[in-house]
Amino acid sequence: MRARIFIIACLLLLPIAAETQEKSSIPESITDAEIIQKDHFEAAVRNSESDAKIQFILGVMYYQGRGVERNAENAVKYLEKASSSGDSRAALDLSYIYLLGGDVPRNTEKSLDYLKKSADLKNPKALFQLAEYYEKGQGVTKDRKKFLEYLNRAYEAGSFAAAERIAVMYRTGETLKKNPQKAVEIYSYVYANSADVKEKAASALHLALMYREGKEVAKDEKRSVLWVKRAADLGDGGAEAQLAAIYRDGKIISHDDKEALKYFEMASGNGNNDADANLGYMYMNGIGTEKNSKKALEHYKIAAERGSAAAAESLAEIYNTGIGGVKEDAEEVRKWRSIARINRAAQQKS
Numbered sequence: 315m316r317a318r319i320f321i322i323a324c325l326l327l328l329p330i331a332a333e334t335q336e337k338s339s340i341p342e343s344i345t346d347a348e349i350i351q352k353d354h355f356e357a358a359v360r361n362s363e364s365d366a367k368i369q370f371i372l373g374v375m376y377y378q379g380r381g382v383e384r385n386a387e388n389a390v391k392y393l394e395k396a397s398s399s400g401d402s403r404a405a406l407d408l409s410y411i412y413l414l415g416g417d418v419p420r421n422t423e424k425s426l427d428y429l430k431k432s433a434d435l436k437n438p439k440a441l442f443q444l445a446e447y448y449e450k451g452q453g454v455t456k457d458r459k460k461f462l463e464y465l466n467r468a469y470e471a472g473s474f475a476a477a478e479r480i481a482v483m484y485r486t487g488e489t490l491k492k493n494p495q496k497a498v499e500i501y502s503y504v505y506a507n508s509a510d511v512k513e514k515a516a517s518a519l520h521l522a523l524m525y526r527e528g529k530e531v532a533k534d535e536k537r538s539v540l541w542v543k544r545a546a547d548l549g550d551g552g553a554e555a556q557l558a559a560i561y562r563d564g565k566i567i568s569h570d571d572k573e574a575l576k577y578f579e580m581a582s583g584n585g586n587n588d589a590d591a592n593l594g595y596m597y598m599n600g601i602g603t604e605k606n607s608k609k610a611l612e613h614y615k616i617a618a619e620r621g622s623a624a625a626a627e628s629l630a631e632i633y634n635t636g637i638g639g640v641k642e643d644a645e646e647v648r649k650w651r652s653i654a655r656i657n658r659a660a661q662q663k664s
């Protein structure tokens with residue numbers, strides 16, 4: 315029995331890692347805008363000839379089909395008017411529309427021209443996009459000098475994505491002279507000023523990692539935990555799982571199973587696989603809560619179905635031995651052992 319329980323207990327030792335996402339060099343969507351209400355729409359159209367803001371809003375409304383029937387031709391017409399009047403958002407949106415194609419024929423030259431126009435109007439997103447183009451040689455000749463020029467201009471215009479990229483350069487010594495303290499300042503600036511919770515959380519997790527490892531700045535585990543908590547408070551699933559593991563382990567801050575359970579639950583709600591595997595263990599063994607084999611199975615299954623080999627192995631063991639009052643089931647044992655093998659192979663490839 316001890317050996318069997320140990321298999322399940324191994325899940326409690328799963329490492330919790332910060333999640334990073336590579337930024338795409340293609341915009342996700344055109345800029346969002348307010349909607350002109352139906353009873354004001356006709357008046358807005360009449361006044362649009364002399365009002366770039368209204369032109370921009372109409373363009374977005376027609377492209378997204380919000381408040382009006384979707385009409386890409388009208389969208390381009392109004393966005394071009396707004397762009398000609400100096401609206402950098404309209405120029406950026408046109409760049410995206412021509413890059414995407416579809417309702418409007420794809421035209422990479424027009425897309426690049428509008429992107430450059432938006433950048434010339436100091437749009438931070440356009441400047442950062444152009445920097446990425448010159449770095450990768452995407453639609454333009456690869457040019458390291460122009461990449462750095464546009465990256466710095468994007469940073470100066472308020473692009474937090476550019477700020478984060480420059481921080482990485484200061485950390486690694488790539489292109490810029492290595493200066494970890496500058497990186498700390500930039501990450502702190504992004505955390506304090508960005509309106510994007512994902513950007514804020516990412517910066518907090520970078521700082522947490524730097525203080526935890528102590529390779530670039532003086533090691534400070536308590537400060538590291540502070541930044542993890544800040545990211546967790548922003549709803550970052552990886553940070554929530556990290557904080558739960560910190561409470562569970564009790565090495566840096568006081569051991570607290572209830573807080574561990576709370577943050578694992580939050581991380582689970584945000585799609586973190588490790589959180590569900592750990593919750594399965596905690597509910598099965600009554601850690602931080604009463605024993606609940608039903609909830610334990612639910613969380614183990616979520617983790618296994620999302621690719622956790624360890625969770626699938628634990629499910630097979632539970633159904634094989636009847637731990638926690640679960641009914642033994644040979645068919646379930648075969649099923650979860652098979653899933654465990656598939657997940658293990660997938661993990662080894664990745």
